[in-house]
Every structure is written in C-alpha cells, then in structure tokens.
Amino acid sequence: MIKINLPVSEADIRNLKVGDEVSLNGIMLTGRDSAHTWLLEEKQEDVKDLLRGSVIYHCGPVVKKENDEWKFVAAGPTTSIREEPYQGSVIKKYGIRGVMGKGGMGEKTLKALGENGAVYLHAVGGAATLQGQAVKKVHGVVKLEEFGVPEAMWIIEVDDFQAVVSMDSHGNSLHKEIKAASDKVANELIGI
C-alpha cells in the first residue's frame, strides 16, 4: 500500500504504475456529471485552489446533517466513463493529479493522464459504507442547491481511503488489457 498525501506532486504521481494499491489522505473533492460541465464553463474560483494537486472523486454520496455539520454516510464511486468527454480538459485546466471512480475511462483521458501527470484510481464499487467511514470531515459543499446532493461538489477530508491505480501516466490501462482478453474469449464462445 502506497500512502499518498494530498495535494501530491507530479513526481510522486509519475512513480505510480497500474496495479499499485494506494491509500489517500488529505483533502479532495467529489464531482460528477453536472460538476464537470460547470468546471469547464470558466475557471471556477470556489474550487480551483482546492483541486490543484488533488483528486476529483466521481461520487454522489448519501449524507446527513448532524448539529449543523454534514456527515458522509455512504460514499462509493460512480461510473467514470460518463465524464470521458470532459475529464482530460478538467485535469489540464485545474492541475488535478488523480481522478477516482469506477469502471475506468477511455483513450482521451488516458492521453491526458500522460500529458499532465495524473492517474486514474479505481475504488471498489458498492462498498460505500466503508468508504463513507474513510471520510473524516466535510469541509464544505459547492453548488448544493443547484445540483442536488449527489451532483454537488463536496470538499472532504479523507483518511486511508483505498484505491487501485488502474490507469497510469505511462499509457497503461488495466481496463484495456482485461477487455482485450475477454473479447477474445467472448468471440470464441459466440463463434464469431
């Protein structure tokens, strides 16, 4: 397990390879469909400093408010590929070093990871209670009213949030390898 403290340097990120298990610590932000289009409208002042060197997490959490303080109850990853049209530009514009979600992303993002020095981190889907427990504090939330709970950008402090590097900054993608192998088996079974 490789410990990563956020914000992280480009050199540390370039050292990571597909298959590495990492433990994230520090402040990161959630962001999914609405957030990604909003992030590209202009350089958003509310989040630009927080995103530099940090991780954007594709997650729409279950939250609750206790004594005026937000708490994360359940916070697993959502499917990342929906952000494929935007992700590369978001990485470049905000200097993000990690994109975390599930299912992996496509060629455009893989290229952006290499060009900008970033990785794709795969969190276990559906394991939301454990991942919610790794969120120690909610520091704030951006666009809650407009985007709703799942789509808002939550500023969260995590402690030992675990994930696997499944796309690195050297052009490798675990998803591409697995897909190529399973395509071969599937075609044999189907007889095409």
Added chain:
Amino acid sequence: MSFKLDVDKFKDAITELIRKASTQLPADVMSTMEKARNKEEKGSPAKSVLDYMIKNADAARDNSTPICQDTGTLIFFITIPEGVSLRKIESAAAEAARSATKKSYLRPNAVDSISGKNSGDNTGIMAPYYHYEEWDKPTIKIELMLKGGGCENVSDQYKLPDSRLKASRDLDGVYKCIIDAINNAQGLGCAPGVAGIGIGGDRASGMVVAKKQLFRKLGDKNSDPELAKLEKRLYTDLNKLGIGPMGFGGLTTVLGVKVGAAHRLPASFFVSLAYSCWADRRCTMHFSESEVSYD
C-alpha cells in the same frame, strides 16, 4: 371478507422494508460472495476486492447504513388480496420513501428529466414504480428491489435474429446475446453481477420478466428443464470471460444467471438482460392484519 389496511402501520412496515433492502445484503448473495472469495487465487486483486465488498456488507448491516451510496430505483412488485386500494398502497409507499430518505437509508435519487431538478425525496413521475398481481391469501406481499444506476446502464435488450452475433431465434441465439452483453458490461455494472434474463414478450414486458428473475434466490433451480440447462451453460461460460470483480480480472464474473420467458408476437423475438450489481439489494415483506415478516 375484505382486508383492513392500517395505513400508518403499513407505511412504517414499508420504511423498515426499505431500510433492510438498503443496508442488509441477502443471505444467499452473501454466502455466494464468500464462496467466490474462497475460490479466487491467493493474493489476487479479485480476492481482495471480494473481501472488501464482504467487509463493507458486514459494516453496512452493523451500522444500518447503505451498502452502496447509489440506493437505486425503488421497484415494488406487489401482490394483494382482492379489494385492497392501490391508491392507499402507493401513497403509503411514497410516504415511506420520503421517510427513508430523511433517515439516510436512501439517497435522493429522483431527478426531473426535463428540468434536471432532484425532487429530494425519491418521489416523482413513476418514482417509485409498482407492479401488481392479485392472489387469494389474506396478506399483502411486497418484493422490493433497489436497482442502482451503474448496473441499469449496462442492462441491455437484443432483437433476434442478430447477424453480427450469428444469433438465430432460439435458445442458442439467446446464449450469444448474453455472452455479448456481459462482455460489453465489463466491470461497469459492479461485477460480479447477477444476470436476470427475459426471453420474448414486448420491449417492456420482456424487461419486466428479466427484472423479476432477480428476486429468485441464487441457489434455486429453474423448474423448466430447458431454461435450467441454459442458466447452467451461461453461468459456466460467463465465468470464463475473466472480467472478474470490478473488472480487475478473476474467476468470478457472475454470481448467478436466472432466465424466464413470456409469449411473444410472431414478428418479435426480444432478449432482455436486467443486470444486477453484486450489491443485489432485494427484500420481501409479508403484511397481514396481525403481523409483518421480512425475508
């Protein structure tokens, strides 16, 4: 004799049904996951991912928090005694959904498709949604499924014949469609999943048949010998794809395959796949005038 529905009691019972479905992985799914973990190679990502999933399911049950933050679409399959008011049932179920959202058993998950606005309480147009049957027992049975978006997005529907797959209008053609669909899904539907399959029907009823299969226990056996054979063949071959838990590779790509059929038009032959993620959240409630039980 008509069934007297105590609406308040009924609402609370459904709230509890939602809590159980969201926070407690069914026992048959849990034991299948444990078997899968034991089978995967020592030190493999597949084994550690399954282990993490199982630990998460235990923690969710212990803390009464959602297994997955995507608490899904609320799909109710309801069986009623003669004469029970559907309007009363739906108003109680909607009230229960609101209450379960307030208690954080559910994420606000109903978005207006035109304005993009989240209703905030899991109710809206066709949300939740309901299927009905009637029986002659003095009990209301409610089967609830919480179907997440990731696995719904990789669900699919084929129309036979399919020339790309060289699939004709027979069970072998059905087999080819499902191999193709699960291969396309990769890890995106949170593998290892459960494949609910509907053969025939129209585009809507075929998918209902597919979804209904997901209520079957993983260890059960199809009463139709032909379909039982197809389930077994698909289960064995899908697990040869090597996609594995979360698509990281491994021996476990599906936990189960369940097939049902409906009559079709002579002109149509649909194959519908309702894919459920490993967090296969379903729970059944029996509600009579005197008692409530859950399974």
